[in-house]
Amino acid sequence: MAKQSSKEIFSLGVWSDNPVFRQLIGICSALAVTNSLTNSLIMGLGLTFVTALSSFTISAIRQFTPKHIRMMVQVLIIAAYVIIVDIFLKAYYPEFSKTLGAYVGLIITNCIIMGRAEAFAQKNKPWPSFLDGIANGIGYSAVLLFIAFFRELMGFGTLFGFQILGDWWTSWTIMIMPPSAFFLLAIVIWITHNIQHRNEKSEVAKS
Amino acid sequence: MKKTFWYPIVFMSLLTAIFTFVLAFLEVSTADKVAENQRYDLQTKILYVFDIPVEDTSVDAVDRLFSDKITEDGDEFIYKEGDSIEGYAFPVAGSGLWGGIVGYVGISEDYSTLLGLTFITQSETPGLGGRIEEEEFLSQFRNLDVADATEGNYVVYNPSPGGNVDAIAGATLTSKSVANFMNVDIHKFITERKGE
Numbered sequence A: 001m002a003k004q005s006s007k008e009i010f011s012l013g014v015w016s017d018n019p020v021f022r023q024l025i026g027i028c029s030a031l032a033v034t035n036s037l038t039n040s041l042i043m044g045l046g047l048t049f050v051t052a053l054s055s056f057t058i059s060a061i062r063q064f065t066p067k068h069i070r071m072m073v074q075v076l077i078i079a080a081y082v083i084i085v086d087i088f089l090k091a092y093y094p095e096f097s098k099t100l101g102a103y104v105g106l107i108i109t110n111c112i113i114m115g116r117a118e119a120f121a122q123k124n125k126p127w128p129s130f131l132d133g134i135a136n137g138i139g140y141s142a143v144l145l146f147i148a149f150f151r152e153l154m155g156f157g158t159l160f161g162f163q164i165l166g167d168w169w170t171s172w173t174i175m176i177m178p179p180s181a182f183f184l185l186a187i188v189i190w191i192t193h194n195i196q197h198r199n200e201k202s203e204v205a206k207s
Numbered sequence B: 001m002k003k004t005f006w007y008p009i010v011f012m013s014l015l016t017a018i019f020t021f022v023l024a025f026l027e028v029s030t031a032d033k034v035a036e037n038q039r040y041d042l043q044t045k046i047l048y049v050f051d052i053p054v055e056d057t058s059v060d061a062v063d064r065l066f067s068d069k070i071t072e073d074g075d076e077f078i079y080k081e082g083d084s085i086e087g088y089a090f091p092v093a094g095s096g097l098w099g100g101i102v103g104y105v106g107i108s109e110d111y112s113t114l115l116g117l118t119f120i121t122q123s124e125t126p127g128l129g130g131r132i133e134e135e136e137f138l139s140q141f142r143n144l145d146v147a148d149a150t151e152g153n154y155v156v157y158n159p160s161p162g163g164n165v166d167a168i169a170g171a172t173l174t175s176k177s178v179a180n181f182m183n184v185d186i187h188k189f190i191t192e193r194k195g196e
Helices: A005-016 A027-034 A037-060 A067-092 A094-098 A101-110 A111-121 A124-155 A178-206 B006-049 B059-071 B129-133 B133-140 B174-193
Strands: B070-073 B076-081 B082-095 B098-110 B113-121
Touching: A005 A124, A027 A101, A027 A124, A027 A178, A037 A067, A037 A094, A037 A101, A037 A111, A037 A124, A067 A094, A067 A101, A067 A111, A067 B006, A094 A101, A094 B006, A101 A111, A111 A124, A124 A178, B006 B059, B006 B098, B006 B113, B059 B070, B059 B076, B082 B174, B098 B174, B113 B133, B129 B133, B129 B174
Parallel strands: none
Antiparallel strands: B070 B076, B076 B082, B082 B098, B098 B113
């Protein structure tokens, strides 16, 4: 695999190869926590932390890892970092630990982390793997925050828990319920696909 | 060397040992903090159930106020003002729409009035069933007269005859379930106590 610069890693992870709207992975948690911006932010930070550090660790020991047990090794490393996030939240941010509850533990099953470990960290040096984890974490968080912005604003009339819309606003109950996440994610994919498609076309036309 | 039979086993065992050690270390070093958070959370909620005003919300002050007024008795709490018992708090639990709900109900010493209600665990839909944790719903149980309740119907939603509490609009199942398990558990507590 050709060496990629940090800039390329970031543009791939955040935009052109974005895990959520381009690769369509890690969607379950993206749907579950996005009815509040605060929860989405914490989830995004947690996932970025886990992806970056697990990619780093997996890459650092990749030359010593026997190929046929690499999945076991990856899951072990990912699980360890997720438990660290869980312990950290429990001890220092009990409020978030309570509201996010099971979702923090479910970071383990987030395909993005395993995906990056397999697709990138296995073949690259630790530092680029770390950056790749950060980039994908940002890509994931950006989509979550975008969806959460609309769900929280229309569902509760608030942003980060602060009242934004006045009494005249009738909260859309559907925005708090799971289905709205599907509608909004579909809209995000639609928009980003169109933009990316247009860019690709104009590049083809140029050459 | 990687191809030998023993290498993967040793490698995996070593890696597992290292990570287990790190996690165990973190767990032990934060155990006190976690326990303190949980105790603080429970204490503030029990104080809330008995409607005891908390002026200083720091951990130490809450702990002092709590041990000053409340004694634990198994899974129940007894609220004493001086030497006279003012009320009891006991757990109520049942299943909600998505998962288990656990809460505490405070009742006056003569079992005639509910002093308050709080929930410590619930996983209902945020903004719908989740609103059982909001003051608007909980405050309805503050000083709720249950002396005339018949057949174990302590909590009855309006507009049913004898209704004394408003359900949460849009969260019928959660509301119903809360009333049901509260009625069962309150009835059990009162009959057991009165039978003593």
